[in-house]
Amino acid sequence: MREIHVDEMRKLQLDILDYAADFCEKNNIEYWLNAGTLLGAVRHKGYIAWDDDIDIAMLRPDYDKFIKTFNEQSTRYKVHCFENDSECLQPFAKIYDENTILYEPDENGIKLAVYIDIFVMDNAPDDDKLAAKMFRKRDIYVLCNLARKMPVFLKPTRGGFIRSLCVYAFRLMTRIFPRDYFTRKLIENAKSCISQSTRRIGDFSGLHSTMLDKSAFDELKTLEFEGRKYKVPGDYDGWLRGLFGDYMTLPPEEKRVSTHKFKAYMKD
Numbered sequence: 636m637r638e639i640h641v642d643e644m645r646k647l648q649l650d651i652l653d654y655a656a657d658f659c660e661k662n663n664i665e666y667w668l669n670a671g672t673l674l675g676a677v678r679h680k681g682y683i684a685w686d687d688d689i690d691i692a693m694l695r696p697d698y699d700k701f702i703k704t705f706n707e708q709s710t711r712y713k714v715h716c717f718e719n720d721s722e723c724l725q726p727f728a729k730i731y732d733e734n735t736i737l738y739e740p741d742e743n744g745i746k747l748a749v750y751i752d753i754f755v756m757d758n759a760p761d762d763d764k765l766a767a768k769m770f771r772k773r774d775i776y777v778l779c780n781l782a783r784k785m786p787v788f789l790k791p792t793r794g795g796f797i798r799s800l801c802v803y804a805f806r807l808m809t810r811i812f813p814r815d816y817f818t819r820k821l822i823e824n825a826k827s828c829i830s831q832s833t834r835r836i837g838d839f840s841g842l843h844s845t846m847l848d849k850s851a852f853d854e855l856k857t858l859e860f861e862g863r864k865y866k867v868p869g870d871y872d873g874w875l876r877g878l879f880g881d882y883m884t885l886p887p888e889e890k891r892v893s894t895h896k897f898k899a900y901m902k903d
Contacts, residue, residue, distance in 0.1 A: 636900040639735065639749070641687050644899055647749045648689045649861055651730050654712050655691070655751070656865055658705060664697045667855055667866045669754055670843070674875060674882055681861040685891045689751040694836065694852070695829065698755040702728055714753070717818050724780060724814070726821040726840040728753040740896035749899055758828035759837030759846045766837060770844045772824045777842075780817035783809040845877040 639647070659666050668676050669692035675683045693701060705714045716728035723729075731748035739745045760766045787806045791799055809817070825839035837846040851870035858867045868874045875882045885891070 636736065636903055639899040639901055644687065644749055645682060647732050647735065648751055651712055651732055651751050652689055652865070653863065655730055658708065662704065664701050665855060666691045666693050666697065667868050668860060670878060672860065673867055673871060674879060676858040676860040676865070676867060677871060677875060678883060680859045685893050687893050687895050690754060691751065692754040692756055695755055695757050695826070698753065717822065724784060724818045726818060726825060727755055734902055735899060736902060737897055737899040741898050754838065754841045756836045757825045757839050758831055758833040759835040760828055761833055761835065766846060769824055769827060769839055773821060773839050776817045776821045776824065779809050780821065782806045783812065783814065783817055843878050847873050847877055
């Protein structure tokens with residue numbers, strides 16, 4: 636195997652994005668650049684200098700159609716998600732480049748492949764209190780899901796003896812539940828309003844407590860990202876402000892670092 640470094644990994648990610656965007660276009664599926672990728676398109680016309688991943692998003696109906704049909708028409712690129720991969724215990728999907736192997740954070744960690752993330756957006760309650768409750772439940776399930784996957788007696792990175800005992804006890808408690816229990820609860824919570832006619836969508840499967848009026852996504856626009864054009868929300872300003880606040884202001888220099896640790900390889 637040959638090791639892949641950041642510049643080559645970015646090219647591989649863009650190839651995945653190009654293939655997925657073309658698939659969506661041919662199959663009448665809407666998507667948009669999301670999170671740091673959308674911010675990069677607006678502020679830098681490409682990757683944020685210290686970023687090394689790609690995020691897209693879809694509304695639930697488009698997401699369901701995508702994960703159901705994508706693998707039928709693709710050989711090199713495959714979508715992995717809870718619905719089709721028993722090893723995937725996240726409430727969103729990843730598209731793998733099957734010609735690669737990627738470990739997070741290193742060879743002793745999780746074995747994946749070079750990928751891009753697909754986040755799914757769901758109907759959000761019109762009542763702010765109900766929406767806040769959904770976000771709180773999501774955060775609890777995310778925490779429990781992480782604890783359920785961690786080795787029980789892996790020492791926490793901070794805190795003393797008492798905190799370590801509490802962490803071990805919490806991890807042990809989550810073992811009472813089936814391996815996929817908290818992922819199922821995450822998805823159930825995100826889909827709580829699926830049958831309702833609401834005016835907003837929200838990010839109940841990711842890490843942002845963001846909501847916006849559906850009209851922001853009625854007509855998608857296109858923006859440049861690394862010399863190519865991709866879809867973005869019509870009101871990308873409103874979406875980015877919900878995600879990041881004053882998104883055009885660069886963070887302090889000490890925070891301009893990647894939080895993504897990996898080792899990646901091309902297969903022979």
